[in-house]
Amino acid sequence: MGNSIHYNTDNYALYRKLVFDLIDSQDPKGFVPDIAPEFVRFGGGFLDSPEWGSSAVILPWQLYNWYGDKDILEKAYPMMTKYVAYLESKSDNHILNYGTGDWFDYGPRQPGEAQLTPKALTATAIYYYDVLLLSKMSSILNKTADAALYTKQALAVKQAFNGKFLNATTNVYSTGSQTAMAMPLSVGLVDNSIKAAVLKNLTDSIALHNYALTAGDIGFHFLIDALDKGEQSRIIYAMNNRDDVPGYGYQLKKGATALTESWPALTNVSNNHLMLGHIMEWFYSGLAGIGQEEGSVGFKQLKIRPQPVGDITNASGTFHTPYGWISTNWKIQNNNFFLTVTIPTNSSANVYLPVKSGQAVYINGKKQSLYIDETAIIKCGSGKYLIEVK
Template identity: 40%
Template sequence: MIFTRPVTALLLILVLREAHAQHPEVSGQLAFSSAHWIAAPFSTVRDGAEEDGSHPLPVFRRTFTVRARPVKATLRIVGVGQWDAWIADSHEARPVASPGLHGAWTDYRKTVAYDTLDVTRLLHPGANVLSVMLGNGMFNVQKTSLEGARKGTRYTKFTGSFGAPKLIASLELKYREGRTEVITSDSQWKAAPGPLLFDSAYGGEDFDARRDDPTWKLAGFDDHAWQSAKAVDGPGGELIPAIALPVGVHETYKPVKTTTLAPGRVVYDLGQNFAGIVRISVHGPAGAILRLTPGELLNADGTVSQATFHGPMWWSYTLRGSGDEAWQPLFDYMGFRYVQADWVKSPWPYSEPVAPNADATVLSIKGIAEHTDARAVGTFESSSEMLNRIHHLILAAMHNNEVSLMTDCPHREKLGWLEQTHLQADGMMFNNDLRALMAANDRNMADAQWDNGIVPTIAPEYTRFGSIYGSFDDSPEWGSAAILEPWWTYTFYGDRAQLEKDYPMMQRYIAALAGKAKGGIVEYGLGDWYDIGPKPPGLEQHTTLGVTATLMLVQDAQTMECIATLLGHADEAARYGDLATRTADAFNKRFWDEVHQWYDTGSQAANAMPLAIGIVPAEHHQAVLEHLVADIHALGDHTNAGEIGYPYLLRALAKEDRDDVILAMLMRKDPPSYGSQLEVGATALTEAWDANPHSSQDHLMLGGAEQWLYRRLAGIDFDRSRADEAQQITVHPIALSGVDWVRAGFDSSLGHIESDWKREGTRVAYRITVPAGAHAMVVLPPQAASDARARLLASESAIQSRFLVGAGTWTFSAPAN
């Protein structure tokens, strides 16, 4: 009896998120003081049973009268798992929020985030109706199967339910004379089964437009046959204003190639691997079914492959049969590049295509990207086409994994794997303002923290994986995000209050991790995940278990010393400093190989990480660096480090001014390299270095080069944690041979910074922009000159020239390499 959010002539309403710190008076208790959680009176959950596609999701409506136009109307709403809502008079229903995926993913037993929307312009004097459609999302992830022949299962990563979808809402109307009226969710609401017959965050959606009455959202609709909604208990979590920004609609992708494989079967290439949905326009008879199968790659026969999904998923639309029809999935999104459109007899089971009725036609199809509405803050381009393509490869994977939390791939996982929130934080925050997203991640980590202080590998912890691969629920390289991600975030935004909020979580985590050390060594976890060896990728192959985990404890303790000092906890800072020293000493004693003058097995990860975090004794420093560089060269300027070791490898080389080695690695086109991914046609960063077609083609975890492009090649070395405010903005471009120019901009929390440089004969010209009210340290090669030296404080050395500059745009010149 319903439809979906409108897909044409959308009225974009500004979604106003109220930060709890900015509006402390609007607590969840106050916002919903007279509201009740409500659910459909019919079951939408089959406990312990398989979901077979015959379980319609509920829709709700509430009619009310507006006696005069309000001066302000605010809707506070949360529908778990996902929701869409409209307000209408008797003529037109308009969405209350901009298109996108509504509803933050949290541990609903601990935190429930509500959305706050200004709906003033949607209300009219007279009869109005607020209508809501609910989806399962991560709230209700059920086992799925194919009925009938049962040829397999519709994919799901895990199963687990917080209960049937439910909602709570409060619509507050303020009138000119000061009167306030509140319409809340209660038993006056009506509910009915909707046209969404199947909905899974992993398996897709089945929508039957024949069950839609286009007038159900209008005030004049006769809902006497609908049932009264029932008051139910909430999921238990604290109601708070949404922390993360909305997940909105962004890029649109039209087919770059269309291939008809057979009557009723067409494959569309959208040209880009992205996270989102499809939008279709179709025409045909009532009951005709179009099945849409997304995928990242193609099979040899030209059909869409779902090998990287680890199981089948699809969307299906059953036509109403009334002229041209438009539709897009409501609550499910996927990571894909290709879409296979099949006219089928039934979406269940997975039936083969049939020759379509002559009138059944796909009029148009396009891809719609969905990711967080976080503002873009960075730009990077250079004279190197390879570097530009690597930047876009990584940036695509970042966007594709930004929803209300950071996922690691947008199809088979969709879980908040935590390691990338600190390993890739630097590169991500140079591109988007992720302050809100990281704050939401911090809340999820605190909610996920175990009673013993350990922070698990994923947050929210919707499932536990047990002992797969040894330790899939608790690994120090992942759990250390509880300390390292908030610190990275502080270095970009300088938010001391957020650090104070997170500090208890950090204290509990480092105490738990230190408690697991034996003789100073932490010897468990996933290690340097996905390093490159003779075996298929997974657990580390080149580095001994305990190397990366122990070094995480060292870095955690170093970071906690900084945080405790910043927050004024001198005694605690001293204890954390002592822990860092003792653990570093234990690491050097256990893993230093005096004979070979390297760490552990001499692997890139084992040598790079101690260099990056600064614990290599001075007498061994040069030998470790030489071994690291020699190993890279011996492998043909390639890495063999995994997800954990690779970003530290880049940081170590940059710290030692061996950016030439990094550039040589980035220029390679043979595997393992970014270039090899580009050579096989990847349009987003892949999970495996060799773009293995059985691994994800849209993964964030190997994106470490993005940090180097901004911080070293462009030289925007930004850090709000530096005590000297004049050095928080340090611009130190590295004009490497082989690159002729670089242009980069960054809207930092202190203002806009630009760093441009270009080779001009035997010299390099630099153009640096410093934001208003700020100072910057500009670091250039020796013998650098400025066209405005009289306005500078300059110091020269044989190694570099340093200029302290104020706001404005500055030009410099220095000898080329």
């Protein structure tokens, strides 16, 4: 839920406080419990599940990525290294196989622990992501020896993961579930040479199953991320713009006024739960098109990539970055595309436009000389721009 919450709320102080809660809650063995502060001691997967304990690594990275807080990386570094060492000690040839898995995925049984995706897949994928992030954070902190060590470890986990879960003939991961296919795509476990094939298998499978949601609270974020990055917003739209199968519209039709723990809003589980709200991140990054480029910190280098889909003819969004407010507002009118975008001071943006062959691009009324294929990329400094595709 981190990305969805971040787009709506300045959560810097809250998340920084949570990092210290995680540090305080870390067990002497090295694991971080699923719940921190741990007022009640839970057991089983509720005590130690890699998909939840990995907050110990992911939260400090998010604070750095979103707000440029390098200090929190220093503060959290001992916790992060100890947690990754713990995961390594629990692995068997770099494969982890314990925890609750893709919590509350939508399968044939009462929701709870993962039904459609092996626990080993989600646990090992998040383990790889932890090690990969730790290699990046080590480098940022100029811990070059550690960075090299974690880069090597990440590669070993990646090779083990693909050796166990990837069918090299069909380019399908494990059971082929939404989570099984999306997590490797999202965290970087899929080699570039087969990335397009794996993404196509994912989207084809979703279409074959009538665009129904099945990914759970772990997998749904990665599904949204993989489809968004893969320029498949039409699939996200088709899966969520409906009320005939369990999902957001279905919950609303049943009278839900808050996020529910289960996709079908079952009455015997929580119906006021901070869970499964990951669509919000796509409202901003995909629909409104507000994000930052890979490698950017604190939204210094913005990525403006609005994605018109379905019968949506206009959308707008605002987001307060460390440099100030960014806003986008687009509409489609008479087959023309109009985008107004405001870039804050001391930042810049790459604006990705939906352009077809033969169309012309105008910025503040001036026609641009561009080589047009399927996407035009406009580089903008701070300021306000009216961009038209005619």
